[in-house]
Amino acid sequence: MTEAKLHPPPLTLYYLGKPIRLHTHPHACCLRADDILALLGPRQRQRLQHLLQQHPCCQHPQHDSQQPYWPEPALQHALRQCRQPATRRLRDWLNRQLLPALQQLPADAPRWEQALAMAAEAGQQISHAVLQAVLQYGRGWRHSHWLLTLDYTPDHPRRHAHGRLCALDSQVTNLQALTQRIAGPEGLTSNNTELLQLAAACHQQLAKRMEKQAWRTEAAK
Structure with a gap:
């Protein structure tokens, strides 16, 4: 009996607060189709799907066979043809933030993935805390303080970073x-x-x- 080869789970980044899962390969990366479509309106989703039908989905064995992934060059080409503000902003994010960050991927990839996942989780926790504080306390939200604890499970199926935010009403000082x-x-x-x-x-x-x-x-x- 032979054991199936385990592939690392996809990296999870956040664009406008929504997750985008991707796999990195030696010369390119592939982004999960469902995550990209969730960023666009109905007409833009239909247009993008129609354009990407001309390009086959990435069939790398690292991917989940049930979830299609689009190669980044094909996605960029389709986004250029859409010519809408939302697709233009997405292309800017890909070219100015995502791709430069992936090019700096160090040899210690698990540490980079851990830092990325925990940073995204911390951003989510803090944004939720600020939102709740402003809605609940009004002008007094500026006096709110929080304690954020983070943990990371490398063998979790989604490499999920766990976060817990505790509200504090004081600062530590002598x-x-x-x-x-x-x-x-x-x-x-x-x-x-x-x-x-x-x-x-x-x-x-x-x-x-x-x-x-x-x-x-x-x-x-």
Whole structure:
């Protein structure tokens, strides 16, 4: 019994927030057809499919046989013939961002894939957090802080980068730095209510300590 040869999963990039899966080969790359079509409107999708029918899909054994992949040169040729703003922007992204990045692919490809996947996941998590903060807190969204944790599973079928974002309502600093920052010209990026709550909490803590000190003095007498 012979084991089937395992091929690496496709790289996943993001264009306008939507995933584009691709495989890299020594002299070219192939992009998943479904991902490209999802970026365009109905008429543009139909036009692009019609143009690419003249070019066979990439039959590299590395690809999933159930999912067609278009060679990058054939896709570029079809996009030039569409002559629409959306297809022109897609071509610009391919030529100015995707292809130059692939040309810099180092010998340590798994590390490059890991960095790329985690960067894309971090961008998604942060964009969602900012969107929720603006919608939920209004003008106070600028005072929101987040802690982002990322993990990467290299043997996952899709090389998925896992991300988890936790909302924070404070920044880490020592008391001396906090005091100097509050008393400084710019002060804290907090509203009056938050500053009053901070002052009240400090006053309450100081009153408790003074009460304990007075009780100890009385007991000593």
